[in-house]
Amino acid sequence: MRVLRAAAEGTAGVALVGGDAGIGKTRLTAELVSEARECGFNVLVGQCAELGDALPYLPLADALRGAEPAVREAASAHPMLGQLLPGTESAPSTGLTQQRLFGSLLGLLADVQPVLFVIEDLHWADRSTRDLLVFLSRMVQTERVCVVGTYRTDDLHRRHPLRSVLAELKRLPTVTNVELRPLASGEMSDYVATLGQVDAQELGLIVSRADGNPFYAEELFAAMAEGDSLPDGLASLLMSRVEVLSEAGQRVLRAAAVAGRRVEDELLREVSGLPLTEFEEAMREIVSRGLLRVDGYGYAFRHALLQEAVYTDLLPGERTRLHATFAHLLTAPAELAHHYLAGHDLAGALKASAEAGRLAERLGAPAEAHSHYDQALSLWERVQDAAVLAEESRAELAFRSAVMAADSGDNHRAITQLRVLPPTSEVDERLAYYLYETDDPAGAMAAAQRAVESARDESALARALATQARTLLWSPRHREVEDLTARALATARAAGAKDAEVGALLTLATYVEHRGDVHRAHELVETASAEGTGDLAMDLRARFHHARIHYEQGLLAQAAEVADEGVRMAVETGLNWSTYGTDLRFLRFLIHYVAGEWDQAEAVAAGFGARVGTLPEAILSSFALFIEVARDLPAVEARLSWLRPFWSDELAVYMSRGLAAEHALWHGDPAAALDHVRAALAPLVEGDASTLRLAAVGLWALAELGTTEGADELVSQARFAVDSGPTGERGHLGSEGLAWALRAEAEWHRVHGRLDVDLWRQVVAAFDFGFVYEVARARWRLSEALLAAGDRAAAQVEWELARETAGKLRAVPLENALTEFGRRARFGGGGAGDGGLTAREVEVLRLVAEGLTNREVAERLFIAQKTVSVHVSNILGKLEVSTRTQAAAAGRERGLLP
Template identity: 85%
Template sequence: MNGLLVGRSVELAKLVRVLGSAAEGMAGVALVGGDAGIGKTRLVTELVAQAREQGFNVLVGQCAELGDALPYLPLADALRGAEPAVREAAAAHPMLGQLLPGRESAPSTGLTQQRLFGSLLGLLADVQPVLFVIEDLHWADRSTRDLLVFLSRMVQNERVCVAGTYRTDDIHRRHPLRSVLAELKRLPTVTNVDLGPLGSGEISDYVTTMGEVGAHDLGLIVSRADGNPFYAEELFAAMAEGDSLPDGLASLLMSRVEVLSEAGQRVLRAAAVAGRRVEDDLLREVSGLPLAEFEEAVREIVSRGLLKIKGNGYTFRHALLQEAVYTDLLPGERTRLHGAFARLLTSPAELAHHHLAGHDLAGALAASAEAGREAERLGAPAEAHSHYNQALSLWERVRDAAALAGESRSELAFRSAVMAADSGDNHRAIIQLRALPPTSEVSERLAYYLYETDDQPNAIAAAERAVEAADDQAALARALATYARTLLWSPRHHEAEGLTTRALEIARAAGARDAEVGALLSLATYVELLGDVTRALKLVETASAEASGDLAMDLRARFNHARIHYEQGLLDQAAEMADEGIRMAFDTGLKWSTYGTDLRFLRFLIHYVAGEWDEAEAVAAGFGARVGTLPEAILSSFALFIEVARDLPAVEGRLSWLSPFWDNELAVYMSRGLAAEHALWHGDPAAALEHVHAAIAPLAQGESGLQRLAAIGLWALAELGTTEGADELRARARLAVDFAPAGERGHLGPEGLAWAARVEAEWHRVHGRLSVELWREVVSAFDFGFVYEVARARWRLAEALLAAGDREAAQAEWELAREVAGKLRAAPLEAALLEFGRRARFGGVSAGDGGLTGREVEVLRLVAEGLTNREIAERLFIAQKTVSVHVSNILGKLEVSTRTQAAAAARRRGLLT
């Protein structure tokens, strides 16, 4: 198994506690159970390493699948592999000496169990502290089971820790270890540790330690491994070699199936054809067994841990076990079983699967089309798209396909495209729509999705075709609303108001609420760009007032409603509307649609701006770092706000996964802009400037997002001590404010104006001028509720005040900034403020504070709260050993010897403000 221990900190902590108690003279036993390959050996290997570090003598013995042929095999194995001093001590005990190499033929004086156990107690007393590990107890012989019971009951005040591992999936109801475990687990000295499957994030982390793996392959491995590290390793190796299910893994899985009775194997084969889960009555019917024989077969299967009872049916313990049994079926057997299930089922999705696997293409097409419509009704667009595509793939191979599907090929393909977009795949939707005849409906959707992928010229052309081809009033209203939307950021933006006005009139007359909402939202965006935010908000409120009949349009309305409030600094109202939209997106299956994604990152930003960083970090935890699609990449980029500001370990890994998406304007703007900040906090302004230039390059002149990037770029130039390029950055940032003719480039909002103010202040800083007035303006501009940026601006204001000779005011601003940075756990900002405070020799901070890093300050704060190293590691998402190193450094730098003294020293010196 791979050398890295992933996702087992809680279980390891339990074992370490037993070990710690043993070190203090309170013996204990730990029983570690879990499925084959789940990581039992890896976990006890970590325990062994820690025991050796603490001076324990370690004995490790292995049981073997030999029944009772070799009694005390793990004890003999442990003694033979022990350190020389332990072997010498064992040789002094004649009963144990007979288990050592070269002693097997020695005359026996009667290897009675009582005498052997007594000798072992004597040995343990001689060489304590001892960790005795017995692996694979499910194969233990009778004598070894007795030995385990003896040690659990008799070793009490010795410095001894016993750890045993066993496979839970092998402990069927008649297994001899079952009763022993039940007895031992009632003892107060025995700690039970159950290893369940790793979570999908943990297994993803584990797989990526093995080597390079693409997002698609990673997803397949994670879904098939079912949280089992060994299975993940085997699948990774198989994929690297171009195989599917590795022979070695298949053999391992099937070896557990082959011990079943013929009836048991028959039932399990039928269950494998059903899939991962099957109902009891359906399985009985397909198996064809009499009721009594069926129930006995199922009882046998369940007792061996191959199937688990779930509700009124059964599930395979592992997806790979189902796959292995299914793969082992003969072709004809597989077809017949699929046919049997198809005759009994009514669910369209299940019917489609069994018809296809049973080579009934006509039945598969009809069922796939119906399954798509059912998924669409249930709010599952990704599944609907998949079902529709399955039907389309069979179209040319089946006679009377339209009759079977219940609609024409074009109608089905149009549905598939819309479902692709609703599940977040606009590019797939565009490809499918372009392959269809250009009706008004097709062209309008094509224009809509092209606009969302920033292909403005083609979006306008498609919208024009939609208007020209409209053959009814509702279609014309939709086409006009979308046409206006495509023109909003073009030189023809003046036409938008007239088009939306006309669309509104036609939509209301035709009763097309979705077209009306689309026109209202396009008009709201247009008047917002003109600076009339009040009117824009009223239009959006009207659009959000009642359902439009188009869920994606309703999400768009809620996003714009929340966004306008957010951009005006009205964070509470923005949060309320964003929460409503997110609930709707999840309830209707549209969480990966354009606005389902947009609402989630907007909610994250509201938390971030409002200083609700623990909540923001919790939301960001759902933005997976290992991304495979553009919507996932954009969402993931937003997590960098909190990860960079707190200097979390996830930053580098997230950036590496995002880099393949840096050809997308939004993805590069978000992730490279934050990569620049990360580089600045880590002392690499040259890399920061490179990120800034790359992020600015695709942006149009005058775009409001330029201000933030320009401010970061100017910060980097100031650190580099050069003015080269500063004027260009300032000029590009000012276009959105100064260059807009008649204000038509839009109203920047409080945040945009604040970043514009910071650009000016940073530009002067690049030129060596620390302007108190300008930095006061930045503080004031961000004071609409942007907690973190106010603190960062106060840092620069304090520098300017100190340079101007106003030391008292500088320290006041510095203290306010430090208080906020501490509450937010913004480690890089805290470190910068501490360094500035040391240079300025403000009260409470001096060179004598030892120069703690930002991370050390963060650890110190948690130490002062009374948290243990393990709790700190969990809070900060770092290794416990890393915490131990930080604590040692802190004690050294503060020149103290205990954690309590460190906390007291930190309070005296103002490090916990």
Template identity: 60%
Template structure:
């Protein structure tokens, strides 16, 4: 467990309220509600002392305490506070996350050779979250990041990620920062403003101590009563300043805190002063060995000097080195150095770091960042360029693309000021500039990357990356032009394969869509010939999309199966292939196969730390939907437990929206709270479609059709007219209309649904709808007939058959409508049978609103016939027996030599007859129903 350094070992004075707030956050975390506290205050005000006391109390209450500290070099050395904190974690736990081991000293484990900075960063963030979740499952965790005003960009991004993602984990995250360092353009300032708005964040601002509190603090230190008044007046409520005044009391009071700190340093012997000055150049922390070598003292003299410094309380022992008691002291000593003295010391540090790196004595990825810092400060521009270029490459390996870009830009800024820069950088100017652009994109700044790439010579690699990033920003036409240019100039080999795969992807959703298939086929051939696995998998995914667009779903599925089998070194491409296959199987109604594929992708994303990457998140969306459609609602809610209600970004809002499918259908009280947080994101099309569409359904169940129609109209306005999502929304709007109510609106809604079902972008022909899309179109048409008074039971049976690929809830809702049609036609026996099956499903799903609607329907229509279970046919008993063995529909079809669609129909009938909603529930009935 890492230890916090404290300024005084006396009782904490004047901070009882602040400590109570922090303990409240920590204890809530221990109870399963993760929290974040941000502690701000001026330098020396007592932030470290406060969190030290918090750490002590937390440890006493059974917390694992991890403490990491940022340093002045924080903008150059990525993830310094996380690396510092991990030194106090269980080594066996860290060993399970290779990406985290890279932050610790020693030889870093290898990553896939094609891993890039953005993907590696996602892996690192996901692994950090997973590690904290696993650690907190054993005992609650207090994670402290000190001095965030010095944090690097990647550490700040990690702080935001953890703040947003930690929910039910037993983790309390505390960050400290200096308020007096936050100038108007300081990068931490907007981040703090963003985080303070989040409900999980507790801000704690430390005020100056009152005169009485400061006097009590000094008295506890054994201060002479005569001195207390003088010190209290001068210290202005700052306990560190007061302690320093106390240390020099009687020797005359300096005019400023800097003078006071220097006066303490000047009381040291000359050798000790020299060591202290050298340590200030190293930063807040200095390693024993390198500091001794910089000072050029023999071992005994150096030890005597350090012993004197430590005994005077100016520095403290810290691991294998030393740390200044307070950053203000380091800053004061460093600022007081003469220019020549400062340059000479930086030169020594640079030389020693360079020697150590060359000899392989320091393998941590921060060495070159430190070397670049010291080389630049000592005006050694050639060494600074070389170190900056290598520091950038190391930052990419570490998953810190923002820092990588800064290092590459630093090297490029020195390019024309040194001889032979290509040799020093290990790359030419264009290559290093390309690395910088890629790092910018990997850190989330595609627009900067595009601007940088457009300034470079248009090489095939530059144009391929330009096409890729333009596509990501929806500049599709420009993306296609860049892709074509990349293909035209690329030499035969992997580079051509990648250019072709990217170009094919840019054309896939344009009027030139038909050309994409031929280009992707060429990309596949070139990739296979030259072993470019990433391009091969990408080409297969594009070919599958092209086949799907043409209605060849079997062919698309075969291509995606092939893509999933050909694992490339690029994890993002692999996850894209797995998600595409799972999504296609889901849309084809192959729920068991879709679940199996989705679970495979979720396992891969979890094992590689990519659970929160784009495709990692999409896979969990899809797993939720598969559970939802299959009627496994308890499992769906377990997945949705990670969907935060109190959202702050469109991505979080999208994730949260999915939970509404089950919550609205079950009529849970949480619906209103979730919608309250989601409403400010209703201008985001996907959030509007899911959340506002489900709010319309919620309004219908609450008996407010006008509110439902208002939500439907709003969603219709925000979606593109060719978006197939309109089909479901229009069906919901039609369901809100009463019989013979507003036929013009009914006609408009059905026309919109039909247009979206048949028309693609730019008025092109849409590929045929898959099962769920067709089912919703049938629902919309049947609801239109209901509004016009022309609906028949046959129409509703068509809807029933369309949803009967395993969509338990929609089958039950359709039966609810079918019952009315059957009663109108006078077929009470069939109505009672359909009503019983609908009610059995509603009961099994705990779908309270549907259950109430069915109960009301039965009361009004006097459906009083007792439930009677229809016996299973011989074939249904055979299918049920195989379901109980855990076989998928595809496997059952192969075993019984029947069509997979036939199996799906049998399974649906079995669920309905047994009055259950899941295969698992049906399997439990198998012994009783499959006996001979």
């Protein structure tokens, strides 16, 4: 209930409810659903089935089918969700289907909030549903969304796939774990009393036999009420209630148990083989005894334990025949495959498994598609005419299986499967792609070469050439890229292979950009972005690189325009959390940050989330540190604590430890800053442009420490990145890269005690392509250099410009540093005029003058109360007063207050 109330107030949360079968999980969630509806929540309830991986996204489809009309209408606006609704054909896959589905669900939950989404029986969840739960647990943050999942603890054996998921989710701060324990004797007595009248002896018997399990107690009470004897064990007790049914009733119930937890009325009647009148009479008997309940257009077992008990009691031949009967009547491929296998019809199982795999592929459930395809392949040698039944060859099916394994995140499984297939251009092209993704460049290049040599048509050749060029881009053979992409483009255009054409264009654009031909790179990326390829991943990739090249050339307005277009495309297609959808949002954040649009940047960063559990989330979260460190926001320390486990990754450590170094410098700990810089530099490839910023920050730290030890090494790394780059040749750095290179040189001179005015002027000019904050920081150092050179007037001009920018940005650490420098330099406006108050201190003073307490000021400014106390002490000291009232009066005298 606490999680639900928090969601109502705008803090999304997840509750995982575990307990033994019959302990009361369903009852608890039913009460939660009731309260949620009273509070105005839209409610989605879905249930996993024992068929497991056979039915991808079953609980989501179940929830959408049972949702209120307004929710179903909202879902239909998201095509990836609409196809889960009855009567909707699944659309052909256009790439990134699962990510689109996940993004669409996140969009739906935002559209219909407040919303409660309950997923029951997670111990039976398919892989894609488990992935969906993890996604929602990480992504819902400020939405009014509550997600609840229930699972049986007694079903979670040591290797159960849900165990690792639960362990991962329980580490998240927004996930609440609820473990339902058996009722104590007193609690059980009270519960039994709510069921009806029992005497003391019967009550004692029920309490002692139920062993704290409410469902068991209910069954014992029902058996006593019907005058039955009480057999030992829950299964025996449940079957004793089944055995009092008529022969027709038992026959129907056994058929229902083979169907699973739920079954449609018409299907159950056909499988039972009873005449309509006799079937309906049997159903009335079963429902009246509370064994099945009416559920929409069919029936559901009152409890999963009852369905399991009836199913287990079936004779082997009886079970096989019932499964076979269901298989002949069903049309859903996944259910067909399940019943065919249970009914020992291998040919039917192979055919249905192949169809189920194709359906799962279209629905965006690659793990289930891979599982179905592998099931069909495992039956291949035991079935005649397998290729006719599967409607494709064994090699084609195995290729599909490998691609689905990769799409579900298992590149290594995909590589293993592709390596045993007969070599073809298509097989080797995919193998090269996956080897490149798993950081095996030599293997990727070899596979790509084979793909080119074995291509039998122009489309295959175009894709092979585009992939080969990509594998060579950062290798010693990078000079071959231009010729390869030229061949790929000509071949792709002749064959109409748009995806290969765009892939080749983007690889060539990256190559010529690195060689310094930015104008040509622009033209190539614009061509790649001009038309859609039908491959959404490729289209987003094109827009990302288009915006990135604008950004790196310092064309911020154009970069923003293209990035906005890409973000819109990602949102509209449900791909805002895909790789390039996320990259586009990173880039849009950076454009805001660089352009000095810090309020917008902070708003975007708020969506990045501090809680992280995967590497992509860690990288996304790291970006928020740019604004949080620069404004000294309270979230910095918490975010860094969440990011520490990911500091083994090159990009995550570059981002987060590089900014942790700046945070340490602003807080007077240059030694810690230097440690961060050295750790961040360690995994970088020699010549990587990322070295430049880190080297500059490391040299800043050395200057603060007053030592030259290690300075030459840092500046050498920066110079090598400028002169050689990762391929051993001088590459194009872009506007920001060149500016950081100059900053590193200027900081190196500062370490050695030389405040070089001309060099710091060059740093200011280099960052003046629109990087507002770095221009201000460079002006600070330029002002120091000018003052040391004796040009006091020019120094004060630069100081005032820097201070004005810092105030507008609310860059508190820089404001404080400038104020301190201004006081030492005795610049006008930094001493007697306003007492040297920073912009944040003036802000605090104005609220203090209104009569607000420290707690109220903290709430108004979203900062810690302790921080307000420090600001107030500083204000009193700077204004040379002893009370808050005197501070307000002094502020008015100096014109700081209205």
